[in-house]
Amino acid sequence: MFRDAVKWMAGFLNRLEEWTLVFILLGLGLLSFVQVCCRYLLGFSFIWMEELNRYLGVLIAFLGAAIGVKYGTHFSMDLVYEKVSSNRFRHGLKTAVNVACAIMFVIVAYYGWIQAVKLRQFGVRTSVLLVPKYWAYLPIPFFSAIMSFRFFDLAGKHFQAMLKGQPFTRT
Amino acid sequence: MIATIVILFFLLLFMGMPIAVMLLITTTATLAIHTNTSLAVIPQQLFNALDNSILLSIPFFILAGNVMTQGSMARRLIDVVNSFVGSFPGGLAIAGTLACLFFAALSGSSPATVVAIGSVMIPALIEAGYGEKFSIGLLTSAGSLGVVIPPSIPMILYCLVMNTSIAELFMAGIVPGLLIGGSFIAYTVYLARKNGWQRSRSVTWGERLRILKDGIWGVLLPVIVLGGIYAGVFTPTEAAAVSLVYSLLVEICIYREIGIRDVPEVCIQGAVLSGCLLFILASAMTLIWLLTSQRLPHQIADLITAHVSSGWVFLILVSILFLILGTVMDNVSAMLILSPLFAETLGRFGIDYIHYGIIMVLVIEFGFLTPPFGLNLFIAMGLTDKSLVEVSNSIWPFLAILLFCLLLVTFIPQISLFLPGLLLR
Amino acid sequence: EKITAKYGHVAPPFHGQSKAADTLADYVREKTNGAVDIKTFPFGQLGGETSLAEQVQTGTLEIATVSCAVLSNAVPQVAVLDLPFLFPDRKTAYAVLDDPEVQTKIFSYLPAKGFVGIGWTENEFRDITNSKREIRAPEDLKGLKIRVMNSPIYIDTFKALGASPTDLPFPEIYNALQNGTIDAQESPLLTSILIKATEVTKFATKTQHILTECIVVVNPDFWAKLTPDQQKIFREGAALGIKANRVVNEQLEEKLPKSGISVDQYCKENNVKVVDLTPQEREAFKAAMKVVWDQYRPKVGPELFDFVQAKVKAHSGK
Ligand code: NA
Ligand code: NA
Numbered sequence: 020m021f022r023d024a025v026k027w028m029a030g031f032l033n034r035l036e037e038w039t040l041v042f043i044l045l046g047l048g049l050l051s052f053v054q055v056c057c058r059y060l061l062g063f064s065f066i067w068m069e070e071l072n073r074y075l076g077v078l079i080a081f082l083g084a085a086i087g088v089k090y091g092t093h094f095s096m097d098l099v100y101e102k103v104s105s106n107r108f109r110h111g112l113k114t115a116v117n118v119a120c121a122i123m124f125v126i127v128a129y130y131g132w133i134q135a136v137k138l139r140q141f142g143v144r145t146s147v148l149l150v151p152k153y154w155a156y157l158p159i160p161f162f163s164a165i166m167s168f169r170f171f172d173l174a175g176k177h178f179q180a181m182l183k184g185q186p187f188t189r190t
Numbered sequence: 191m192i193a194t195i196v197i198l199f200f201l202l203l204f205m206g207m208p209i210a211v212m213l214l215i216t217t218t219a220t221l222a223i224h225t226n227t228s229l230a231v232i233p234q235q236l237f238n239a240l241d242n243s244i245l246l247s248i249p250f251f252i253l254a255g256n257v258m259t260q261g262s263m264a265r266r267l268i269d270v271v272n273s274f275v276g277s278f279p280g281g282l283a284i285a286g287t288l289a290c291l292f293f294a295a296l297s298g299s300s301p302a303t304v305v306a307i308g309s310v311m312i313p314a315l316i317e318a319g320y321g322e323k324f325s326i327g328l329l330t331s332a333g334s335l336g337v338v339i340p341p342s343i344p345m346i347l348y349c350l351v352m353n354t355s356i357a358e359l360f361m362a363g364i365v366p367g368l369l370i371g372g373s374f375i376a377y378t379v380y381l382a383r384k385n386g387w388q389r390s391r392s393v394t395w396g397e398r399l400r401i402l403k404d405g406i407w408g409v410l411l412p413v414i415v416l417g418g419i420y421a422g423v424f425t426p427t428e429a430a431a432v433s434l435v436y437s438l439l440v441e442i443c444i445y446r447e448i449g450i451r452d453v454p455e456v457c458i459q460g461a462v463l464s465g466c467l468l469f470i471l472a473s474a475m476t477l478i479w480l481l482t483s484q485r486l487p488h489q490i491a492d493l494i495t496a497h498v499s500s501g502w503v504f505l506i507l508v509s510i511l512f513l514i515l516g517t518v519m520d521n522v523s524a525m526l527i528l529s530p531l532f533a534e535t536l537g538r539f540g541i542d543y544i545h546y547g548i549i550m551v552l553v554i555e556f557g558f559l560t561p562p563f564g565l566n567l568f569i570a571m572g573l574t575d576k577s578l579v580e581v582s583n584s585i586w587p588f589l590a591i592l593l594f595c596l597l598l599v600t601f602i603p604q605i606s607l608f609l610p611g612l613l614l615r
Numbered sequence: 616e617k618i619t620a621k622y623g624h625v626a627p628p629f630h631g632q633s634k635a636a637d638t639l640a641d642y643v644r645e646k647t648n649g650a651v652d653i654k655t656f657p658f659g660q661l662g663g664e665t666s667l668a669e670q671v672q673t674g675t676l677e678i679a680t681v682s683c684a685v686l687s688n689a690v691p692q693v694a695v696l697d698l699p700f701l702f703p704d705r706k707t708a709y710a711v712l713d714d715p716e717v718q719t720k721i722f723s724y725l726p727a728k729g730f731v732g733i734g735w736t737e738n739e740f741r742d743i744t745n746s747k748r749e750i751r752a753p754e755d756l757k758g759l760k761i762r763v764m765n766s767p768i769y770i771d772t773f774k775a776l777g778a779s780p781t782d783l784p785f786p787e788i789y790n791a792l793q794n795g796t797i798d799a800q801e802s803p804l805l806t807s808i809l810i811k812a813t814e815v816t817k818f819a820t821k822t823q824h825i826l827t828e829c830i831v832v833v834n835p836d837f838w839a840k841l842t843p844d845q846q847k848i849f850r851e852g853a854a855l856g857i858k859a860n861r862v863v864n865e866q867l868e869e870k871l872p873k874s875g876i877s878v879d880q881y882c883k884e885n886n887v888k889v890v891d892l893t894p895q896e897r898e899a900f901k902a903a904m905k906v907v908w909d910q911y912r913p914k915v916g917p918e919l920f921d922f923v924q925a926k927v928k929a930h931s932g933k
Contacts, residue, residue, distance in 0.1 A: 040465070041457045044249050045438075051250075051431030055424045058796075062758055062779060066770055069782040072243035072427075079249060080240050080472060083465010084210070092466050093208035096519055096563060100206055112205060119202075120211045126218060131233035137673055141728045143689040146665075146765045147782070152688065159233050231675035238666040244784050349786065357790040422794030425787050482660045483621060 110181035121170035131159035239475035249464035250430030251298035261441030266405035280382025304333030327584035501539035516557025635856035672729035684766035734853025745799030
């Protein structure tokens, strides 16, 4: 019962992040389109459009990258995994790579958080929307933490596979 | 310090680490070892790189490409082109190349063009007796026009790191793109004559018009996008949004190939892909920040101008470097790092940023096609169930043609600079 | 022990602001006998202005020049120098800015926000170029799609003038003006020529609406590491810097980079119609700005607002 609830919750969060990404992108696309029509036909434009695009762009990059870790979308050069046939070696190397990535994102999350806290403390605002600037920074610590978690998870899976000597399959 | 960067870069790259994270770790480790700057600069520079409204055009163009491929625009475009040139000798192959040229004007990416046109045309060509080798080679190579003909995602990325005008670079890609497409067609016609390839049955003008009417919305999009940019209706960034909204409207309301409920499903893959691409851009610019703060572009310019006699030699050397790099990695990442690094050198040799940008786009196109690491090759493998060796063997003649075009574009800057000079300067 | 520092700004290397930065760096190196070594990074190599400000606040960058427009996001008070048509002329502006009381007062708002202000640099008075018509009165701006600096007071200024302010990334400006996506842009005429905007917008009006003043900001922790003597040397270097800045900008007016001709001659040769506002025309613009002034008096604080007004009055016409 409890397990089912957790599973459902995880599935829901997974879909939530994907839907958020798609809807923000489509929403911005639509807004830009409306902006073009307004400016061309009515000589009127939204001055806040540029700023909104810039700050949501940060969100999109980090959110997309976080989902990318889940699906293995990130580009990498996997030559070594094709040339070497030892399963244990390949799982071991993947474990090391994923641990390194996870630690990297712990660092990004930590310093991103510090940056957001400082901006909040100094009361910096954005130039057009006049909202607190630290909002724009929050996706960095938040999604870096998620990426870190996912990389640790992947590392754990490869580590177990290495111990058990399971065959290596490309994802 | 340079040693640290180079060693980490290649070590982590060959360990199969995601390129974006590899760049970040290289930067972070070098910072921690060789400077006393706080690591707080990492999120700051990631943010600074992404804090730019131009880069949203990348997800927009990628999504628009997905919508057109998963809808029916790509297929209808092929029908239109085929109805016009199908009856020439080697007609179906010419139609395939032209369809790639056309789709390239809709899509910003090279693998997407191979998927959209190749998935239909490769089986069709093989069935019509053009031979597996030629069919796979032609479509895999012609698909790479996706990055040369505007819109083009590598062009947008180049303009982002070099701070130059997207409208100009887009314009500069048109003639080289047509040159390459034209050369492929010429080669096709030559082979068709030599091998006596059959013509398909000819189509009446009535049928042509009917097919054109069916496909008109797809044919109109490049006109709208490029026309809109140069008539001042929108900026290149907004053009991306316009083409996304347009293709959604056409596929949902007119062709009814995509239901409104399918939209998230159609878009999610492209959205995640663009997130990853933007992340590479941000990581690359963080490394560039580190290199710049150590005055490396300046030292490199000193070194190069001391040893390389002219801009031409420099361009040749850079092309060779990229052709080699492109065999083992994604040239887009290499371009992101190396272009700003060479910026001062370009200035000293008086090389136009736009001309250099087109050369970059061509070597990126090459990188998509050279084994062992070539995205287009992987796509073709997926489409045809052939091995990497078989696919690679099919593209050599086309690589030779591309190399010839690259030389022409390098040594005759007017090929790329003529059109922007005429219309924009 | 040797102290090293990075100094970032966004001006191109030949510009007066670059000269100001280099002057400060050279002066400090010389006067401290090399104990403090400042490396300058022009052209936004270390980041855009907003990023530079944040880097100084967190100590990842030691020194930067940041325009009041951008700085006002963290320190709303500095917007007082961006009030449209604040300075009647250049001489008054320089007298006010060089007044030690004004500097002390304005810089006093910075430390609470993570900056130490040590001096100015300047990117000239701002003008308007457009592709539609001669601009002589506030009404002429009605309905113009104009690209403005991304800062509240700039946006409010052009809204008050009836224009439609919009923002575009810098590299897009030229093409957007050329093909008519936008009609106008506001920046110093010198800058307009340098970014080639004058090739596609043939009407230039020397509105001189805002002086693009920048503050040389230093990270407080770094500042605290310097001895009082060294701090004094920094301030002297900054004072020499703004002088060099103004001289170079004046020289650039007479001798543009590459072509080597003067701004006037360039405008003649390229059919750029330059309008100089008469004192009456300027008054009309200033009158139209009353809404903006009223809006910003409470925003920057009435006391500071009146203080600056009094200083402008005291220094004008001398
Ligand atoms: Na394209
Ligand atoms: Na390759």
